[in-house]
Amino acid sequence: MQHKRLLTGAACCIFPVFAHAAVATSLACPTSVPATSIKLDAVPAGWTSYIDSPLYLSAxxxxxxxxxxxxxxxxxxxxxxxxxxxxxxxxxxxxPEGKWLQCRYGVHGEVTLSRKMDDSVSMCEFTYRKGRKAGQNEIDIDCR
Structure with missing residues (x-):
């Protein structure tokens, strides 16, 4: 019986620590912006635009x-x-205007996609590895 009380006592002290631990927020940038979603408006007269490849995540x-x-x-x-x-x-x-995640696409980050993050996020780490395409990076995001 005494053993049971000890376990219950330990459980009451350990579980609140886990409840207050930082919870990682799962965030990921899309790996690319499809070519079909890229559109050029108001091109100079006499010119025709053509986009044949996606823009890849760079930052x-x-x-x-x-x-x-x-x-x-x-x-x-x-x-x-x-x-x-x-x-x-x-x-x-x-x-005051929130914390946002910004994903940049193209060799020089010409296009961005952004989304608001949870206000409770207090730290983020972004781990970069070179991708297979020119200017592409694979990026792991760990926010908590």
């Missing part, structure tokens, strides 16, 4: 506010290891 980062605000953030840390580069971002403090 990703958290931003302060909606994309048109251009709230680029500076990484708080960088690690390099065996063909991988990991950029860390601390997202503490006030973000």
């Amino acid at each position: 990703a980062a958290p931003i302060d506010g909606a994309p048109e605000r251009r709230g680029q953030l500076v990484p708080s840390g960088e690690r390099k290891k065996k063909g991988h580069t990991t950029l860390s971002y601390r997202l503490e403090g006030s973000y």
Whole structure:
């Protein structure tokens, strides 16, 4: 009987710690923007546009506010290891317009896709590996 009480006592003390632990948020950028979704309007007279390939993911980062605000953030840390580069971002403090994930496509990030992140996210790590296509990066995102 005493053994049972000890287990119950330990359980009451351990489980609240897990309840307060940081929960990783599953975020991922689409690997590409399909060519069929890219459209050029108002091309110069006499010219015809043609887009035959998708734009591939080249970069990703958290931003302060909606994309048109251009709230680029500076990484708080960088690690390099065996063909991988990991950029860390601390997202503490006030973000009145929200925390957003921005995914950049094309060799120079000409096109972006963005989505709002949960306000509780306080840290993100972005791990880059070179992709198979020109300018492409494979990016693992770990936010908590």
